[in-house]
Amino acid sequence: MTKKILLIVLIVLSVTFVSGCTNLAKDFSEKFGNIEKPDNIESSAESASDLLSSETDVLYQVSTIDALLQGVYDGVLPVAELATHGDFGIGTFDGLEGEMLALDGNYYQIKTDGIAYPVSGEMLTPFAIVTYFEADENFRLEKPVNLTELENFLDLNLPSENLFYAVRVNGNFSYIKARSVPRQEKPYPKLADAVSTQSVFEFENISGTLVGFKAPEYVKGVNVPGYHLHFITEDRNAGGHVLDFEMENGDAAIDITSEFFMELPTSGDFYNVKLGQDLQNDMEKVEK
Amino acid sequence: MTKKILLIVLIVLSVTFVSGCTNLAKDFSEKFGNIEKPDNIESSAESASDLLSSETDVLYQVSTIDALLQGVYDGVLPVAELATHGDFGIGTFDGLEGEMLALDGNYYQIKTDGIAYPVSGEMLTPFAIVTYFEADENFRLEKPVNLTELENFLDLNLPSENLFYAVRVNGNFSYIKARSVPRQEKPYPKLADAVSTQSVFEFENISGTLVGFKAPEYVKGVNVPGYHLHFITEDRNAGGHVLDFEMENGDAAIDITSEFFMELPTSGDFYNVKLGQDLQNDMEKVEK
Numbered sequence: 127m128t129k130k131i132l133l134i135v136l137i138v139l140s141v142t143f144v145s146g147c148t149n150l151a152k153d154f155s156e157k158f159g160n161i162e163k164p165d166n167i168e169s170s171a172e173s174a175s176d177l178l179s180s181e182t183d184v185l186y187q188v189s190t191i192d193a194l195l196q197g198v199y200d201g202v203l204p205v206a207e208l209a210t211h212g213d214f215g216i217g218t219f220d221g222l223e224g225e226m227l228a229l230d231g232n233y234y235q236i237k238t239d240g241i242a243y244p245v246s247g248e249m250l251t252p253f254a255i256v257t258y259f260e261a262d263e264n265f266r267l268e269k270p271v272n273l274t275e276l277e278n279f280l281d282l283n284l285p286s287e288n289l290f291y292a293v294r295v296n297g298n299f300s301y302i303k304a305r306s307v308p309r310q311e312k313p314y315p316k317l318a319d320a321v322s323t324q325s326v327f328e329f330e331n332i333s334g335t336l337v338g339f340k341a342p343e344y345v346k347g348v349n350v351p352g353y354h355l356h357f358i359t360e361d362r363n364a365g366g367h368v369l370d371f372e373m374e375n376g377d378a379a380i381d382i383t384s385e386f387f388m389e390l391p392t393s394g395d396f397y398n399v400k401l402g403q404d405l406q407n408d409m410e411k412v413e414k
Numbered sequence: 415m416t417k418k419i420l421l422i423v424l425i426v427l428s429v430t431f432v433s434g435c436t437n438l439a440k441d442f443s444e445k446f447g448n449i450e451k452p453d454n455i456e457s458s459a460e461s462a463s464d465l466l467s468s469e470t471d472v473l474y475q476v477s478t479i480d481a482l483l484q485g486v487y488d489g490v491l492p493v494a495e496l497a498t499h500g501d502f503g504i505g506t507f508d509g510l511e512g513e514m515l516a517l518d519g520n521y522y523q524i525k526t527d528g529i530a531y532p533v534s535g536e537m538l539t540p541f542a543i544v545t546y547f548e549a550d551e552n553f554r555l556e557k558p559v560n561l562t563e564l565e566n567f568l569d570l571n572l573p574s575e576n577l578f579y580a581v582r583v584n585g586n587f588s589y590i591k592a593r594s595v596p597r598q599e600k601p602y603p604k605l606a607d608a609v610s611t612q613s614v615f616e617f618e619n620i621s622g623t624l625v626g627f628k629a630p631e632y633v634k635g636v637n638v639p640g641y642h643l644h645f646i647t648e649d650r651n652a653g654g655h656v657l658d659f660e661m662e663n664g665d666a667a668i669d670i671t672s673e674f675f676m677e678l679p680t681s682g683d684f685y686n687v688k689l690g691q692d693l694q695n696d697m698e699k700v701e702k
Contacts, residue, residue, distance in 0.1 A: 192632055193576070286685040288481070289678055343690025344480055344635035351690070388674040390577055397574040402631025402639070 184385040185290045185339065186211035187255045189396060192347045194218070194253045195405045195412065197314040198395045201250020205233055208254055209247070211387075214292060216338055216356045217254025219245075222320055223309035225367045227337050227356045228256055229294075234358060236365045238308045238325040242358055252391075255339055255349065257292050261379035270300070270374050277353050280340070280378065288342050290383040293355065295336040297376025302329045304357050304366025314395075318408040326369065333360040336368060339383075347402065348388065350413065369414065472673040473578045473627065474499035475543045477684060480635050482506070482541045483696045484687045485602040489538020490679045493521055496542055497535070499675075502580060504626055504644045505542025507533075510608055511597035513655045514542055515625050515644045517582075522646060524653045526596045526613040530646055540679075543627055543637065545580050549667035558588070558662050565641050568628070568666065576630050578671040581643065583624040585664025590617045592645050592654025602683075606696040614657065621648040624656060627671075635690065636676065638701065657702065 188203045201220030208217075209231070217226035225236040226245070233245040265283060267276070276295070284291060305324045314320070338355035345351060358365035390396065476491045489508030496505075497519070505514035513524040514533070521533040553571060555564070564583070572579060593612045602608070626643035633639060646653035678684065 190576075190632060288478075288684060288687065288689050289680070344478060346635065346690070347632035348636065382680070384678040384680045386674075386676040386678070388676075390672040390674070392577070392670070392672045396576060399576065401576050402634070 183257070183260075183381065183383040184211070184387050185255060185257050185292070185383045187253075187349060187386070187388045188217070188251055189253045189391055190348050190388070190401065191253065191350050191409075192401045192403075192405055193391075193396050193399055194222075195317045195408045196399045196401065197316045197320075198391075198399050199252050199310055199314050200394050201252050202391045202394065202396075203251050203254070203389065204247055205245050205249045205251060206247030208251060208256055209233060212256025212258050214259035214294065214337060214381075215254060215256030216354065217251050217256070218307070220250040220252060221309040221311075222252070222307050222314075222317075225304075225306050225356055225365070226251065226254055227358050227365060229335060229337050229358060229362075232362070234362065234365070236304075236306050236356070236358070238306045240304070240306065240325065240327040240364045240366060242363055242365050255354075257339075257381065257383055259292050259294060259379075259381050261294070262382045263380050265378045265380075267295075267297070267373070267376045267378060270372060272372055273355075273368065273370055276373065276378070280353075280380065284340070284380065285382065288344070290342065290349075290386060291340040292381035292383055293336065293338050293340060293353065293378070294381075295373070295376050295378040296333075297336065297373040298333050299329065300331060300372045300374050302332065302334070302357060302371035302373075303327070303369040304329070305369055306366045316408065318411040321412050327364070327366055329359070329364070334358055334365065335360070338368075345386075347405075350409070354413070471545070471548075471669065471671040472499070472675050473543060473545050473580070473671045475541075475637060475674070475676045476505070476539055477541045477679055478636050478676070478689065479541065479638050479697075480689045480691075480693055481679075481684050481687055482510075483605045483693045483700065484689065485604045485608075486679075486683045486687050487540050487598055487602050488682050489540050490682065490684075491539050491542070491677065492535060493533050493537045493539060494535030496539060496544055497521060500544025500546050502547035502582065502625060502669075503542060503544030504642065505539050505544075506595070508538040508540065509597040509599075510540070510595050510602075510605070513594045513644055513653070514539060515646050515653060516544055517623060517625050517646060517650075520650070522650065522653070524592075524594050524644070524646070524655075526594045528592070528594065528613065528615040528652045528654060530651055530653050543642075545627075545669065545671055547580050547582060547667075547669050549582070550670045551668050553666045555583075555585070555661065555664045555666060558660060560660055561643075561656065561658055564661065564666070568641075568668065572628070572668065573670065576632070578630065578637075578674060579628040580669035580671055581624065581626050581628060581641065581666070582669075583661070583664050583666040584621075585624065585661040586619075586621050587617065588619060588660045588662050590620065590622070590645060590659035590661075591615070591657045592617070593657055594654045604696065606699040609700050615652070615654055617647070617652070622646055622653065623648070626656075633674075635693075638697070642701070 213231035501519035
């Protein structure tokens with residue numbers, strides 16, 4: 127079920143969501159104080175051996191990718207809280223309703239119409255990955271690359287295969303294919319089945335930002351090994367989970383992330399779902 | 415190479431290490447303030463959905479088990495810092511020199527003579543797992559159990575297979591077999607080879623405490639799936655990595671731990687070691 131949503135249609139249809147989109151991290155920070163950097167981590171860094179990170183590069187994750195693959199879609203953490211752990215990231219929402227993307231502290235929900243809606247702090251997520259994005263390395267890409275070529279280029283420039291990386295790419299795309307997934311009803315299907323009802327959007331000649339992460343192979347079962355990217359247009363009106371693209375040129379930035387924090391649900395479906403199985407086939411259906 | 419170290423010999427040989435053993439967490443706390451509970455986690459908990467933990471149950475881990483299996487033994491974190499993340503746990507030291515055990519805020523190094531030495535804050539660890547132990551559930555075991563039977567008993571009483579648990583068992587043992595590993599020289603051998611030089615101790619009719627964790631299957635590659643227990647005698651003079659036992663009776667306590675924090679080394683051997691392979695065979699050699 128591929129819909130072709132052209133840029134011109136989006137411009138006509140969309141109101142300016144960007145202006146209405148709450149900066150949740152900022153709001154939360156004003157309300158509760160600036161609490162994104164735990165005291166103990168800073169203290170640790172100050173006296174740490176130089177073999178350990180001197181920055182607060184924490185990737186914060188809610189639940190596990192395998193729980194999501196197995197159909198654990200009930201939201202467990204409010205976005206207002208998630209936003210205290212990062213201004214940049216990806217995820218999904220209660221009932222698997224749409225793709226989450228956070229950029230510059232703004233959280234968006236990309237629904238099956240391809241439109242990026244603002245997110246309220248009360249909305250819950252069953253799975254998300256966020257960090258505070260601070261570019262450690264920047265790369266200018268002058269020549270056209272597709273998704274695989276971009277991944278290969280970044281791989282050559284990462285300092286180690288064994289760390290996490292946040293990846294942000296501002297690019298001009300001749301073509302980009304993205305998807306979103308509709309809200310699921312209980313009993314929840316597995317993710318590999320749920321994505322069969324996904325909506326796919328194709329954009330042409332559009333500028334925007336890729337937002338996501340690269341995780342090391344050894345976290346299979348916990349996170350998505352390799353790259354996991356979402357996309358949002360430059361006007362922040364549309365996007366989705368990235369399936370494919372041709373990027374004419376762009377600016378890539380990576381944030382080396384050596385600390386990983388995982389918050390597990392302490393009740394609900396997560397408690398009884400069978401995890402620890404090999405879900406490689408499911409993962410491939412879901413990510414491609 | 416099995417040495418039989420009888421209790422009586424230990425009593426004769428050992429000076430009272432326990433009295434000399436620094437309470438590192440306490441010292442650090444007095445020096446830098448009480449920083450074991452990050453502000454943001456407490457804040458999160460206050461407003462969290464009740465599906466998420468309302469306690470600060472963070473398992474803090476340095477590096478990954480697979481890196482240790484592959485021979486990454488250079489210490490990266492001082493014990494003084496590790497102790498700010500927990501008063502209870504297990505691990506090893508720079509160069510794989512002995513077994514680490516932390517109990518009630520006291521950190522011990524059990525060397526190949528089977529003796530539990532006090533640990534200075536400057537000593538480095540390449541791999542460790544600690545938490546602040548707060549018992550969530552207690553069980554009285556009146557009948558004799560061996561290691562497998564204890565694990566099976568606990569498994570029946572855990573609320574979910576998908577969380578982490580800290581496990582503490584104060585028991586009277588008719589028999590217990592433990593080991594420690596000598597300091598390794600570079601180029602470091604793999605852990606499965608290093609343990610071939612281990613010293614094994616057998617204790618009879620001794621009281622003491624099992625200290626360790628149960629990790630879920632899906633963290634294979636990151637942590638040890640299943641149980642990983644170290645032992646220390648009631649007088650805190652001897653112990654090791656647990657290989658086998660017969661416990662006459664005891665008191666088991668588990669601390670349900672739903673938050674996982676992993677601190678990865680940001681240089682050294684960790685950067686280039688090949689991870690993400692199936693090291694199941696190595697793991698079995700090492701843990702049994």
